[in-house]
Amino acid sequence: MTRLLQAMAGAPQGGAEAFFERLAPALARAGIEQHLAIRRDPARAARLRGQGLAVSELRFGGRLDLTTGPGLARLAKEFRPDVILAWMNRAARFLPRGPYVRVGRLGGYYDLKYYRRCDHLIANTRDLCTWIKQEGWPSEQVHYLPNFAADPGLVRPLPRAEFDTPAGVPLLLALGRLHPNKGFDLLLQALTYVDEAVLWLAGDGPLKAELAALAERLGVAPRVRFLGWRDDAPRLLASADLFVCPSRHEPLGNVVIEAWASARPVVAAAAQGPLELIRPGETGLLTPLEDPASLAAAILALINDPSRATRLARAGRAAFEAQFTEAAVVERYRAFLAKVTR
Incomplete structure (x- = not known):
């Protein structure tokens, strides 16, 4: 079974962050063993740990951040993932070297210079996949993986x-x-x-x-x-x-x-x-x-x-x-x- 280390450097709120919080538990329910490295956010960490997920909080700061790179490398060495999945430009910059498949996940038309450490890129629309290929990425290293929405089932309207x-x-x-x-x-x-x-x-x-x-x-x-x-x-x-x-x-x-x-x-x-x-x-x-x-x-x-x-x-x-x-x-x-x- 694949072991997956996810690195999320997002803000407290946002569409990508909300999807990350849906995807990680869903993958766990599907039997994928994970460790999550997130930007320091006690509320997010508590929500994810409450669903049985292993979470580490790192700084994911700017150019003067000298702790996140070594911290993520240490996590990878200890957890020994098959794949490291980076969310956001900032997370992709800190991807460690090692015997891992390194993947960047894009939800927008971001500067691809931040993803030079990646072996593969995920895009959540087909148009974004096309753009990434036009920017020079080989087709076999670009993958369309859409988002999902939770099925609300029977929900009571708000008064x-x-x-x-x-x-x-x-x-x-x-x-x-x-x-x-x-x-x-x-x-x-x-x-x-x-x-x-x-x-x-x-x-x-x-x-x-x-x-x-x-x-x-x-x-x-x-x-x-x-x-x-x-x-x-x-x-x-x-x-x-x-x-x-x-x-x-x-x-x-x-x-x-x-x-x-x-x-x-x-x-x-x-x-x-x-x-x-x-x-x-x-x-x-x-x-x-x-x-x-x-x-x-x-x-x-x-x-x-x-x-x-x-x-x-x-x-x-x-x-x-x-x-x-x-x-x-x-x-x-x-x-x-x-x-x-x-």
Whole structure:
């Protein structure tokens, strides 16, 4: 059985970090022996240890960090993994030499100079795989391994009153870090065309105050609820009528997969990830980038045609079940690990 050392140098919150916390326990359930080296984060360490995983915390600092490299090398020597999997540029920089297969996992179009120590690269979209090959990596060293979303099963919606939301009005949901790439400013502009709809915006980040001020200027603040960072996305999705992903830059769009898992209709801007995932008019609606009016028109089209929204939601759920369940993705990882250690 493959022994796997994973190195995660991520922040306390984020899409890749959340997927790492889903993947590591899933691989353990599949019988893969692991040790996890994470950037110092007592809360994350406690969550992972609570699921029976071995965790070490390292600094994963900048250029003046003289402890992480030796620390990771020591862990590798003691654990004797077959494969070391690095998440984030910073983790890849510290990959130790030794009799290990070294793998970098990319969830975006990162500078590949950080992955020079890697023998193989994993990408979570096919477009990203194509780009890596165009950057000079041999095809046999580039592998498509998608993310999975947890199947929420039967989840109780959150009471609308909890966020001062009237019953009977269309409820839109958006999830993500409050960052320019996510395009939430475009969604607030789109909301000016969508009368009565209320938006729940779940996330935190550097644009929080700026987005709140923009909502005031646009006159939509009474219909926007800034929920902060949430750990109950399935309940939020169960509460919403429609999920919106307005990103101007979105390499994957894991939130789209999460919405599909919850059988919610999706409207998304045609960034790289949603463009690859969504079959337009079948599993969701795509709109041009940087176009609030088109985003609003797509939202209104589904609000005004509930049967169409239901068809999109069912097709999205079918796409999730076919490609993005835990079982399907874990089997891909098992096959990949077997292949590179053969």
